[in-house]
Amino acid sequence: MTPATLMTLDLLAAVVTAAAWLGSGVAAASRRPRAALAVLGVAILASLTRVGVVVALSGAGWWFVQEKVVVALPLLLVTGVTATVVAVPRLTRAADPQPSVVVALLAAGYAAVGGLAGTLLLGYPATLGSALAITAAVAGATLLTWRIVAGPGRSPRIAIAVTAIAGVAGVGLAFVPPPTMDDGRDQSLTAAMGYHGGGARLAVAGQEPGRPVTSFRGPDSPSPGGVVRRYSLTARTATVTLSSGQKVAAWTFDGKVPGPPITANVGDLIEVRLRNADIASGVTLHWHGYDVPAGEDGVPGLTQEAVMPGQEFVYRFLADRQGTYWYHTHEVSSLGVKMGLYGTLLVGPPPAGVDLALPVHTFAGRTVVGDRDQPLDRQAAPGTPVRLRLINTDDTPHRFTLSGTPYRLSSVDGTDLNGPGELGRVGLRLPAGGRYDLTFTMPADRMVVLRTDDRTTSVRLSPGSSAGAPEEDTAGWPDLDLLRYGTAAPAPISGSSRFDRDFTLVLDRGLALSGGRPMYAYTVGGHAFPSIPTEMVSSGDLVRLTVVNRSRDIHPWHLHGHRVLVLSRDGRSPSGSPLWLDTFDVRPGEVWQVAFRATNPGLWMNHCHNLVHADEGMALHLAYEGVTTPFHGAHGG
C-alpha cells in the first residue's frame, strides 16, 4: 500500500477507535453492560489496527508517524489499557457499571479524539507544547466527566492544578518564536540547539560586510554577437475577450492575456521596463525557472519593492540558456497570476517548422490556452517539425494527451532530456508552473490533437482538409513516469555526493502562527511564512533538499534562482534521463530528494507553487550568507 493510502487508513482507524471507545463509555453510562462490553471489543480491535497502520506507515519515514508515535499512541495505550483493566472484569459481571468504568472508557475515547485532533489540527511535528496541550485537554475532559458521573465529592485539587498548568504551559509554548534560520549542517544539532545554534552562525556572518541583494543585477550589455531585446510591459486592469466571445475581467500586461511574449536568443540581453497603470496591490515580474541574478528576481519585500500604480522598474538579464519559461507577477501572486498577470519567456534560437507556445490557464472555470477557450486549429504540411510548448500557469496540475502521432517529450522545465524515447497513448502530468516541450514530425494522413485533462480539446493540427480527427478516449491512458523516461547519463551530483547543507521540508496543514497571527495554515516543519526558519547556504555549497508531503494536497515545489537535480522519489533514483527541474509535484505521501550547487548568490523564495498554499503559509527563504536585504521581507507572495 502507498503511504497516501496508509495515511487515509490511519485517519479511518482513528475515527473508528475514537467512536468505539466513546460509544462503549456511553453504553456503560446508560447501564447497558453487555452492549458496552461488545463495543469495547471493537474499540480494542480498532486501537490495535491503528497501531498496525502506524507501524506500516513508519516505513515511509519518521515524518509520517512522528506525532502519532510520540503523542497519540502513548495516550491511547495508557488510557486504553487502563479502561480495559478497569472495565472488562466489571462489565463481564453484567452488573450496573460503576462510575469508574464509565470514566475509564470515556477517557480512552477522549485520548483517541485528542490524538486525531493533533494529526488533523496541529499536524507535524508534535512538540512539547502540543503534547502538553493535548494531554491536558484529555485529562481535563476526564476530570470533568468524573465530576459529572460520580457526582459532587472531594475535588481532586492536585490533579486539576496539574492539568491546568500543563494546559497553560502547552498553549504558551506555541507562542515561543521558532528559530529564525536553519544552517542545514547537522539536523539533530540544529533541532536540539534551536535558536542559539543558528544565532551563533548569524553573528559570525554579520561581522563580514554584508552585500545587499539589490546589488546583484544583470549586465548592461549583451554577450558578443547578441543584441538588446527591449520590452515595455504595462500592468493594468482590462476586460479581455476570449475566442468564444466570453468576456473576462482580468489583470493584464498591455491589456492582453497572456501578456506579450518575451523572446530572445542565447547571448541577447533582455531588458523589460515594467510599469503599473492601475493594479492597486502592486506588481513585479518574476522569471519562472530562469536563474537570473537575485536583484532581478522580482520578489516584493525581498529583492525589490512592489511596483505601485504610477511607478516602474527595469529588469535586465542575459539570455544565457535556451528553452521554455514564463514570467508572472509575484505580488499577491495567488490573485495576480490567477487574474492574468503572466506571459511566456522563450529563449531560442527558434526551431524550424511549427513552434507553438501554449500557456494553459483557467479563467471563469474555462480551460484557456493562450487567449483561446476553444480549440486552436492550425494547418501544418506533412513532414513539418512541430514543437508544442506546454506551460501550466494554474495552481494545480494539468494532464495532457497527444493523439495522432508518436512524439517525444524533448524538454522539461527548459532543459533538454537525455535520449527521450517515442511516446504514444500516455498522459503527461504537468505540475503547476512547469513546462513540457513536445516534438514530432507532422504526419501526412492524420490530425494531431492535444487534449487537456481528457476533456478539453486544446489544439488540432491538420495536414490538410481531408484528415479526420482521431476519436480516442484518452482518459484510460496511463501517466508517464518522468523518472523512468529517457536514457540515464552521468550527472554532476548523485545521492552519494557529500552535501554541505542538508535541509528537510515537511509539508502539512495545521494551526500555526503566521507572523504572530494564528491561522490554519499550510505549514513547513510546523511553521507558516514568515515564521519558517530561513535556509542558510554559502556560495559553492552542494545543497540537498528533502521534501516530504504528509498533507492531503499536491504541492508543486519551486525554488527560485536554481534548477534542482532529482536525486530520488520515495527512495528510488531516476532510472531515465537526469532530471533538472524548477518545479516538481510532491504528491501526498511522497518524499523527494533534490540537489543543487549554490552558485547564484542572493536571497531566494523556496515555496509551493500552488500560490494559494504559498499565500497561506507554505513559503520560506533560502539565503546566501552575507547577503542582506534593505526591504522589510515580510511578504513575498
Added chain:
Amino acid sequence: MRRVYAVLAGLMMAAVVVQWYLAAVGAFDKPQDSDSFALHGLNGMMVIPVLSLLATIAAAVSKVPGRLIGLTILPLGLIIVQVLIIALGSAFDDSSGNTTPLSLAVLGLHAINGMAIMGVSASVFNQARKLLKAAPEPVAQAS
C-alpha cells in the same frame, strides 16, 4: 454564572449561523481563491471552538446537568469531524488533485455535519435559556 453560560451559548449559536452565511459567501466568490473561504475557515477553526470551550467551562462551573455539559463541547468535536470529512474526501481526489464523484460524495457530508452543529448549538442555547428562566442565578453563590 448561568447567565454567562447562556450568553456564551447564544454567542456560539450566532457564530454557527454566521458560519453558514460565510460558507455561502465563499461559494459565490469569484474568482475562487485563497480568500474565498478565509473568513469561513477563521470562524470555524477559531471562533466557534473557543466559544464552545468557554461555554463548556461556564457550564461546568455553573453545575448544569452533565448531559448538557457534554452537549456544549459537542460542536468542538463535530468541527474535528468537519476537518476529517475534508481530509478523507480529498484522499479520494484523482491524481491531479481534482474531485471525483467519490470524493464529492464524502465532501458533501460537510454540509450535513454542519447542520448537526447548528442543531446542537441551538439545542444548547435553548436549554441554557430554560435553566436561566427556571432558576435565575440559583448557584451563583455556590460557584
